Amino acid sequence: xxxxxKIKLKENITEKMKATxxxxxxxxxLTKPISPDNAIGRLTRMEAINSKSxxxxxxxxxxxxxxxxxRALAKIDTPDFGFCRECEEPIPPARLLILPETDLCVQCAxxxxx
Numbered sequence: 001x002x003x004x005x006k007i008k009l010k011e012n013i014t015e016k017m018k019a020t021x022x023x024x025x026x027x028x029x030l031t032k033p034i035s036p037d038n039a040i041g042r043l044t045r046m047e048a049i050n051s052k053s054x055x056x057x058x059x060x061x062x063x064x065x066x067x068x069x070x071r072a073l074a075k076i077d078t079p080d081f082g083f084c085r086e087c088e089e090p091i092p093p094a095r096l097l098i099l100p101e102t103d104l105c106v107q108c109a110x111x112x113x114x
Contacts, residue, residue, distance in 0.1 A: 001082045005093050013073045013100045020066045027059035068101035084108050 001009075031052055075081045082091050086108035095106060104112065 001090075001093065006076055009093070009096055009100055010073065010076060012097055013069055013076070016100065017066060017069045017073070020062055020069065023062045024059060024066065027055050027062060030055040031059055065101060072101045086112075 072081075082093075082096060083089065084091055084105040085103045087105060089105055091102065091105050095102065102109070
C-alpha cells in the first residue's frame with residue numbers, strides 16, 4: 001500500500017472513529033433504564049422496552065466497530081496491514097476505504113459468510 005493511500009486511510013479511520021464515538025454517546029442515552037413508575041401506559045412502556053433492546057444491540061455493534069477501527073489504526077503501519085487474513089492476498093484499497101476495519105478480501109468474506 002502506498003504512503004498516500006495510508007494517509008488517506010488514516011484520515012478515513014479517524015473520521016469513522018469520531019462518528020462511531022458520537023453514535024455510542026447517543027445510544028448510551030437511549031439505553032437508560034425505563035422507570036417502572038413512569039406512567040406512560042402498558043403498551044407504550046412495552047414499546048419503550050423493545051426500543052431500548054434495539055438500541056442496546058446497536059450500542060454493542062458500535063462498540064465492536066470502534067474496537068476494530070482502533071485495531072486497524074494501530075496496525076496500519078505494520079507490513080501485514082491490508083492483507084487478507086485467510087488467503088494473504090492484498091485487500092483492494094477501495095475496500096479498505098469503505099471498511100477500514102476489515103481483515104478479509106471480498107472473496108474470503110463471501111466464503112466465510114457462506
